[in-house]
Amino acid sequence: MTAFEISLFVLASLASSALLGGVLYLAVKRRADYRAFAAARGWTYRYEGHSGSRAARHIFQDPQEGWTLTIFARSSSTAGGSGSTTRWTEFDDPGPALAEGMAVLGPEIPEKAAAMADRAMGMMGGDLGRMLLNKLTGGLGAEAQDLRTVDTPGPGLLMATPGAEDALNPVRDAPELAEARAGRNDAQQPVVMRGPFGLRLRVAGRLRRETEIEAFVTLGRSLADRLRAG
Numbered sequence: 001m002t003a004f005e006i007s008l009f010v011l012a013s014l015a016s017s018a019l020l021g022g023v024l025y026l027a028v029k030r031r032a033d034y035r036a037f038a039a040a041r042g043w044t045y046r047y048e049g050h051s052g053s054r055a056a057r058h059i060f061q062d063p064q065e066g067w068t069l070t071i072f073a074r075s076s077s078t079a080g081g082s083g084s085t086t087r088w089t090e091f092d093d094p095g096p097a098l099a100e101g102m103a104v105l106g107p108e109i110p111e112k113a114a115a116m117a118d119r120a121m122g123m124m125g126g127d128l129g130r131m132l133l134n135k136l137t138g139g140l141g142a143e144a145q146d147l148r149t150v151d152t153p154g155p156g157l158l159m160a161t162p163g164a165e166d167a168l169n170p171v172r173d174a175p176e177l178a179e180a181r182a183g184r185n186d187a188q189q190p191v192v193m194r195g196p197f198g199l200r201l202r203v204a205g206r207l208r209r210e211t212e213i214e215a216f217v218t219l220g221r222s223l224a225d226r227l228r229a230g
Contacts, residue, residue, distance in 0.1 A: 030208075034058060037210045050074070055086075060213065067093040067224065069217055071206050087206035091220030094198035096227035101164030102195035104147060105172060106157045107186040155181075167194045170230025171223045180219050192223065199224045 031047050038045035043062050050056040055074035061067070074086045146161040154172045158165075171177060171192060181189045193200040201220045207213050 031058075033210070034060070037213075041214075060217070065093075065221070066095060067091060067217070067220060069213065069220070071213075073206055087204070089203050089205065089207045089216060091201040091216060092198060093220060093224040096194060096224055097198040098164060098167055098195055100196065101161045101167065102147065102193070103150075103158065103160040103164045103167035105168045105192040106159070107181070107189040107191075108156055164194075168192060168227075170226040174223060174226055176219055176222050190219070194227065199227055 031045075034047075035045045038060050041062075042064065043060050045061075046059050048054075048057050048059065050073075055072040057073075058071040060069040069089070069091045071089050072087060147159040148161075150158040150160050150165045152158065152165070155178065156172065158168065158172065160167060177190070177192070187204055190201055190203045193202065199220070201216070201223060203216070207216055
């Protein structure tokens with residue numbers, strides 16, 4: 001290796017180290033900013049790193065009200081070396097829990113597509129339906145295989161298990177939910193779920209800005225209040 005090649009190698013190594021250091025600095029700073037942001041509102045904040053198949057997560061909680069907002073990022077790679085990262089954000093409030101049953105309110109889809117979704121839930125032993133539903137909701141467990149579309153007037157695609165068809169009625173026409181959907185494509189719209197776990201509000205993508213996080217918390221709290229009152 002010539003002196004010139006050695007110099008290039010050293011410079012490349014220094015540049016890589018500087019880039020890595022910059023990324024680490026920004027990550028540490030973001031966590032410190034999140035911690036201060038949460039403390040100013042009486043919330044708690046913690047970060048849990050990626051571990052195996054477990055996604056990395058930023059977790060905000062209100063110890064008084066009992067809700068949790070989690071920002072997820074899961075990385076995966078293939079044998080060929082390519083990789084991808086899936087990001088999503090969830091607001092969970094156990095307060096409006098159902099004793100049994102489940103309901104999901106997602107973005108509006110054409111009537112024919114809704115009928116196809118119903119058929120898919122029963123195909124291949126339910127595996128295809130669960131795969132499609134998991135894509136929408138992030139996974140709801142075995143009970144989700146009993147979800148079927150509910151043919152009642154109102155915005156969005158409503159799915160429910162038998163007996164839970166009215167579980168999301170108090171929020172289906174909520175103006176704050178309509179506002180959160182406005183101007184977003186189907187993949188970006190929030191999905192509302194209710195079951196034994198309580199209320200779960202999910203949106204694709206990783207909310208980063210504090211204003212986005214606060215707005216999502218406000219939406220989740222408002223919908224939870226409507227469900228408790230309804």
